[in-house]
Amino acid sequence: MNNTVPPELEQFENLINGFMEQGFGTCEHFLEPAVINGLRNKLLKLHESGEMHPAGIGKNFDYKKNAEIRGDVIRWLDEGNADEQEQLFFEKLDRFVNHLNSTCYTGINGYEFHYAYYAPGSFYKRHLDRFRSDKGRQFSFVIYLNDNWQETDGGEISLYLENTDTRLAPVAGRVVFFKSDETEHEVHVAPGRARLSIAGWLKKL
Ligand code: OGA
Ligand code: MN
Secondary structure, three states: OOOOOOOOOHHHHHHHHHHHHHHHEEOOOOOHHHHHHHHHHHHHHHHHOOOOOEOOOOOOOOHHHHHHHHHEEEEOHHHHHOHHHHHHHHHHHHHHHHHHHHHHOOOOOEEEEEEEEEEEEEEEEOOOOOOOOOOEEEEEEEEHHHHOOOOHHHOHHHHHHHEEEEEEEOOOOOEEEEHHHHHHHEEEEOOOOEEEEEEEEOOOO
């Protein structure tokens, strides 16, 4: 396997050209393997200590209804309290957003990210990421943290574009980037292992 980190600008261009030409962009090794490992360990620690919870918990949260749609548990990243790895993640993201804004006039001026833990057998059914209550979400951005993920592990993301189903495995360091209000997608079951990621949204507020 090629473990070198491609030049940053090339990664940014891959992400941007991808969504312009086919509705989603992807790139590999968005962060150094050591940073990915640190983020993965942080996620696992949060999970073990019970600090993750089903998404959308709140006044109108219906656990049963939620569980039929998605089974992950999440924890929002707090930029003000970021550890070393999280800081490196946010710094690179800031450079990406600057590049995106200056080349595509996207006007992104905010973002939010959460860790996500999909226990074996859980999924997130086909959906769009922009809800009525989330008008600001422009782009979805997911980075995967799964070491040594095998094709037979499952857990792909499906991106549905013009009646085609493109599947990508959640391998460590891979990023998937798409328009939040346009690209329907789905997370498939990984029957035998937990599936770890950071998912987030670039916003225009
Ligand atoms: C989401 C989502 C995709 C993935 O969190 O909204 O669709 O591959 N995640 O984890
Ligand atoms: Mn989604």
